[in-house]
């Protein structure tokens with residue numbers, strides 16, 4: 001905010017200055033775009049003593065403005081840059097201050113008719129980004145002792161410049177996150193594509209792991225970490241030769257030992273990725289998905305105390321998918337039979353707490369199995385037995 005403006009507000013309305021400074025501080029700490037837009041709208045309403053405010057953002061790729069608005073639940077609305085008052089402000093970067101809405105031909109009463117709201121006056125203001133382009137638009141409605149004044153425009157200009165910095169930061173973070181997630185998904189897809197037998201396996205395990213994790217009370221970053229580890233748990237299979245990976249029958253001992261190396265390879269390969277700090281455990285969780293509670297798992301034969309909670313969940317989700325999905329060598333097992341088998345594995349192989357969560361999450365798991373059926377490998381003559389590779393209670 002300019003010094004002149006700050007001095008004037010300090011003199012005229014010290015409380016307002018406090019609010020503006022407080023909002024500016026808070027803006028910088030919010031990185032989630034939706035939460036940020038909400039905060040900016042609230043702050044604008046408060047500072048300008050208006051009834052409501054909507055923040056529209058420019059989607060430059062599509063040449064549109066969008067916002068989330070409350071219309072019987074939160075909805076996203078979109079319209080072209082150039083359309084309506086906000087569109088015009090986005091296109092030209094100029095302020096439009098309308099003191100009497102119904103006397104101004106630029107105001108479309110249609111919106112009021114849809115929402116049942118009565119707009120008296122409105123101030124529409126561009127938000128300019130670091131590159132000098134309009135990145136969004138503020139629209140503030142119904143000033144308590146309206147209409148909006150020149151001073152309101154100045155106040156909004158100072159809020160808008162802080163908001164622009166925060167919005168561009170949040171957009172940058174969101175873009176990075178999108179890139180990160182799509183990279184992880186691409187890795188998972190390449191693994192699933194190598195073998196028809198396990199087509200879609202990584203995605204399904206991810207979904208099941210998330211459901212089980214939530215049933216255990218996990219949320220937020222814990223679930224994000226779990227999902228990432230589940231998506232990538234078999235990544236090491238990229239290093240397993242086709243002849244072994246795609247062998248339809250039993251693997252001999254040498255082949256099985258070789259196949260087992262995929263878990264270790266998963267940890268090794270993922271070790272090359274620079275994970276963000278809250279994701280640092282991902283390679284370890286993923287690499288432990290064949291460890292067992294009795295210490296007889298692989299690759300390290302870890303005792304239960306050293307097996308990460310996330311790995312225990314991925315292990316259960318992995319087996320849940322091997323049992324419920326169709327494979328070349330076995331038909332899909334019904335969920336009831338799957339649970340029976342998994343119950344028998346609780347304690348020695350699987351963590352009993354995780355198996356209990358599988359029981360609690362049964363309705364969600366069943367719905368997910370139904371939905372994901374389309375991703376199963378194609379049907380072939382099935383021998384009704386598990387292969388050595390998936391042998392859940394196996395003694396090897």
Ligand SMILES: [Fe+2]
Nearest residue numbers: 233234289290
């Ligand atoms: Fe595996």
Ligand SMILES: [Fe+2]
Nearest residue numbers: 201233234318
């Ligand atoms: Fe797996």
